[in-house]
Amino acid sequence: MATINPYLNLPGNTEEAFNFYKSVFGGEFSVVSRFKDTEHGVNMPAEDQDKVMHISLPIGQNVLMGTDALESAGHFVTIGDNISISISTDSVDETNQLFDALSAGGKVEVPVQKMFWGAWFGMFTDKFGIKWMINYDEK
Template identity: 75%
Template sequence: MANINPYVNFMGNTEEAFNFYKSVFGGEFLALSRFGDTPHGDNMPANEKDKIMHISLPIGNTILMGTDALESQGHTLTFGNNFSIGITPDSMDEAHQIFDGLSAGGNVDVPLQKMFWGAWFGMFSDKFGIKWMINYDDSQK
């Protein structure tokens, strides 16, 4: 069965927020990637290269994940739409079943596809306006 994890978006202060969460919950970051490290990082404004593309902090059996929502990358952020529910399926079949089922009647932002970090990823809002992200890493299985 798939795992569900919250994914939160910030307006440029993700690193500060996650260091705060780490000080409260303890543990170590599982991942920390900056926009400057992405395949398109060289094309980004210098002041955004050090912003967080992805970060994750385990909290019990859940993983809190986050990013800086950069307006230069087409992201808009208002409180209330600054989070998504992330799902980590157990198989590619389950990834497609969940993606296709939940996105029906909704708005697909990123079709389920192989991404530069090696996982299959898709992002959408369901027909009720809830934001979802599916991330299946077949190399971890």
């Protein structure tokens, strides 16, 4: 069964924000990945390489996730419109089924495909303007 979690896109202050959320909710980060750790990181401006590509903070049965939305990569944050719903699925079939159903009539930004971090991933805005990401990690 799919799980749903909030995903925050922040304008370069993700680490600061998540350290604040950690101080409020407690716990430990389950993932902290930086752009410099990716195959594309070497091609990024030096000031962006240490920014957060992905971070996860478990809170109860949920996970708060986020990223630095970098202007150098063409991403621009509008505060109040910078949250997506992230779906974690149990199979490639479930990933494709949910992606196709939810994105119908919307705008696909990233079709479901195998990504460099090893998961199947897709991203879209549905016909109601809600942003979604879907991810299946085969591990």
